[in-house]
Amino acid sequence: MAALIERLTDDGSRRTMIWAAVLVAALVIAPWVVNDYLVTVLIVILYLAYTGQAWNIMMGFAGQLSLGHAIYVGLGAYIAAFLFTRFGVGPWVGFLAAMPVAAACGAIIGFLAFRFGVTGVYFAILTIAFAEFARIGFDHLDIVNAAAGLFLPVAQYSHNDLWRLRGDPTMFYYVILAATVVVFILCRVLIRSRIGYFWLAIREDEEAARAAGVDTFRCKLYAVMISAAITSFAGVFYAFFYNNLFPEQVFNISQSIQIILGPIIGGVGTLFGPILGAFVLTGLAESLNSALTALGLDLPGAEQVFYGVCLLFVVAALPEGIWPWLARRLGIAERAG
Amino acid sequence: MPFDVYLNVAVGGVLTGLVYGLMALGLSVIFGVVRVVNFAHGEMMSIAMYLAVVLFAAFHLDPLIMMVPIAAVLFVFGYALQSGLINPFITRPEHSQFLLLVALAIVIVNVLLIIFGPDARTVQTAYAYDSYQLGPLIVDAAKVYAATAALLFAALLFAFFRFTLVGKAIRACADNYTGALVVGLNVNRLYALTFGIGAACVGAAGAMMTLIVDVTPMLGPSYTLLAFVIVITGGLGSMPGALLGGLLIGLTEALAGLIFTPSAKSMFAFAILVLVLLFRPQGLLGRKAA
Numbered sequence: 116m117a118a119l120i121e122r123l124t125d126d127g128s129r130r131t132m133i134w135a136a137v138l139v140a141a142l143v144i145a146p147w148v149v150n151d152y153l154v155t156v157l158i159v160i161l162y163l164a165y166t167g168q169a170w171n172i173m174m175g176f177a178g179q180l181s182l183g184h185a186i187y188v189g190l191g192a193y194i195a196a197f198l199f200t201r202f203g204v205g206p207w208v209g210f211l212a213a214m215p216v217a218a219a220c221g222a223i224i225g226f227l228a229f230r231f232g233v234t235g236v237y238f239a240i241l242t243i244a245f246a247e248f249a250r251i252g253f254d255h256l257d258i259v260n261a262a263a264g265l266f267l268p269v270a271q272y273s274h275n276d277l278w279r280l281r282g283d284p285t286m287f288y289y290v291i292l293a294a295t296v297v298v299f300i301l302c303r304v305l306i307r308s309r310i311g312y313f314w315l316a317i318r319e320d321e322e323a324a325r326a327a328g329v330d331t332f333r334c335k336l337y338a339v340m341i342s343a344a345i346t347s348f349a350g351v352f353y354a355f356f357y358n359n360l361f362p363e364q365v366f367n368i369s370q371s372i373q374i375i376l377g378p379i380i381g382g383v384g385t386l387f388g389p390i391l392g393a394f395v396l397t398g399l400a401e402s403l404n405s406a407l408t409a410l411g412l413d414l415p416g417a418e419q420v421f422y423g424v425c426l427l428f429v430v431a432a433l434p435e436g437i438w439p440w441l442a443r444r445l446g447i448a449e450r451a452g
Numbered sequence: 453m454p455f456d457v458y459l460n461v462a463v464g465g466v467l468t469g470l471v472y473g474l475m476a477l478g479l480s481v482i483f484g485v486v487r488v489v490n491f492a493h494g495e496m497m498s499i500a501m502y503l504a505v506v507l508f509a510a511f512h513l514d515p516l517i518m519m520v521p522i523a524a525v526l527f528v529f530g531y532a533l534q535s536g537l538i539n540p541f542i543t544r545p546e547h548s549q550f551l552l553l554v555a556l557a558i559v560i561v562n563v564l565l566i567i568f569g570p571d572a573r574t575v576q577t578a579y580a581y582d583s584y585q586l587g588p589l590i591v592d593a594a595k596v597y598a599a600t601a602a603l604l605f606a607a608l609l610f611a612f613f614r615f616t617l618v619g620k621a622i623r624a625c626a627d628n629y630t631g632a633l634v635v636g637l638n639v640n641r642l643y644a645l646t647f648g649i650g651a652a653c654v655g656a657a658g659a660m661m662t663l664i665v666d667v668t669p670m671l672g673p674s675y676t677l678l679a680f681v682i683v684i685t686g687g688l689g690s691m692p693g694a695l696l697g698g699l700l701i702g703l704t705e706a707l708a709g710l711i712f713t714p715s716a717k718s719m720f721a722f723a724i725l726v727l728v729l730l731f732r733p734q735g736l737l738g739r740k741a742a
Contacts, residue, residue, distance in 0.1 A: 174547065180546060180547055180550075182550070227726075227730050228729075231729070231730050231731075231733060232733065233729050233730070233733055235546060236489055236546060237684065237729060237733060239546070239550075240680050240684060240725070240729075241725075241726065241729050243677065243680075244681070244722045244725045244726050244729070245722075245726070247677065247718070247719075247722050248719055248722045248723065248726070251715070251716055251718060251719040251722075252719060254715065254716075255713070255715070255716055262715075368673065368677070369673075372554055375547075376551070379547055379548070379551050380551075383547065414566050415565060415566070415570070416561075416562035416563070416565035416566045416669075417562070417566060419558055419559075419561070419562040419565075420558075420559050420562045420563055420566065422558065423555045423556070423557075423558035423559035423562065424555075424559060426551065426554075426555035426558070427537075427552065427555045427556065427559070430548060430551050430552050430555065431537075431540070431552070434544060434548055
């Protein structure tokens with residue numbers, strides 16, 4: 116344990132650690148301070164931080180652009196929800212079932228793509244194709260109610276059942292907060308590990324990495340599988356938090372885009388980027404929403420237009436994302452970035 | 453089902469596929485020359501579709517004739533977009549370009565939603581229900597006109613790239629960026645021109661498409677994906693490939709809609725894409741080292 120802590124804190128400056136600790140502490144006490152609405156907003160933020168972190172393993176570390184992460188969310192959500200509604204199997208066991216399926220799905224996509232030398236934009240479009248294929252496939256899969264959607268019995272708010280993930284938003288908040296912290300630590304361990312350095316080498320120059328003796332095929336495959344497995348838990352969470360599942364929503368390309376916006380805005384390849392990006396994006400969307408409501412404007416789409424314009428601005432002004440810029444400002448450079 | 457039903461559906465699919473092909477041609481030209489992934493392609497097409505719908509509703513102007521001014525408007529739009537917004541991004545990593553165009557796509561879809569609302573709009577031309585009969589074959593007149601116009605537009609584009617000096621210069625940029633700079637071509641202007649031409653293609657295709665489908669703001673993203681599927685199937689940078697890909701996807705969608713269910717039709721388009729990417733990543737008519 117001491118060795119692990121040693122390893123986690125080795126090169127990171129003390130200030131980074133303090134910032135991270137303050138952030139976690141603030142998030143832990145948040146539900147006592149803020150109202151129910153803000154707790155729900157925080158859940159959305161943490162959900163996006165979690166999925167963004169998972170996506171970042173593939174893109175930020177190993178340099179493989181996936182635009183179809185919705186497929187892993189969808190698989191996780193559908194497998195856990197199906198087992199729960201059909202057989203009464205709890206979500207944690209459901210996750211144990213969903214994780215290998217998602218990883219296997221990632222392995223298939225990765226195997227096919229990397230074997231046949233499908234890279235860059237082509238790889239990205241292959242991932243979209245698989246996600247869309249799954250979306251339409253589930254839309255016609257009668258065993259999970261096809262397009263009519265799969266519904267979980269609505270949560271009993273009287274008591275929180277952590278084992279079956281039935282309860283009030285605060286419980287879900289702590290679950291996703293814990294998951295986000297765990298995946299953050301995991302990413303930190305990964306990026307400091309042997310395979311992490313291999314990934315960075317592949318990202319920077321795949322030819323050179325191969326020449327230096329890195330088994331690039333295997334490393335890229337591991338990146339996809341780990342990313343997929345982690346993402347599948349987000350699906351399980353999605354299913355039990357929203358209690359309804361439609362292929363049109365979970366497998367939708369907008370779900371994939373939602374996942375990758377945070378890390379790109381926050382800073383691809385950094386550990387804090389996905390978290391910061393999720394806060395900025397969701398904060399932006401929510402404050403726009405309330406500003407429009409306060410002004411009495413009821414324009415469906417106006418929020419999205421503003422959102423798009425802000426995105427355009429951020430991408431144009433901060434090409435590396437917000438975190439690298441902010442880190443320089445705060446005087447805490449992140450090495451792995 | 454009798455054989456001539458299949459034949460009718462297949463012919464309808466091929467005709468629609470040619471319009472798809474023209475749309476994808478626009479993407480192929482942009483992608484092949486500027487090397488930017490235009491993730492707002494379908495959204496640009498929906499701008500053109502709404503232009504056609506509005507012109508028809510207000511002045512009763514036929515989309516087949518209006519496709520020329522609409523293509524011109526989209527050309528200006530594309531030119532301005534490339535020189536104003538996208539040009540600084542051509543040296544940035546792919547995910548950065550992707551985000552830029554996704555943001556643009558979000559803006560376009562929702563501006564259309566604010567202006568026109570979510571309801572579907574149609575263009576009811578005098579020939580909307582006409583059809584030609586050739587033996588057992590019954591073909592929608594609107595589809596025939598649209599497909600003919602698409603072929604004509606594509607032929608003009610081929611001629612432009614093959615025989616004009618500007619077309620040659622653009623092909624030179626695509627072949628060798630540094631070389632083009634060295635011989636003194638104004639690459640930035642040619643890129644803007646290319647983006648404009650690609651936008652004009654999708655503009656013309658959008659105007660024709662209003663004869664075939666109903667228009668909603670939400671069409672954009674699915675057409676973007678469809679354009680990608682077609683371009684990659686046909687072969688990146690290959691103009692005949694884009695048309696062939698469009699034809700193939702149009703045919704597949706039509707037959708899948710008939711044999712299985714219409715809502716599952718694009719699954720087969722994606723299945724074709726996966727197969728092509730795996731076994732012939734350069735596309736059906738693409739060159740090996742694209």
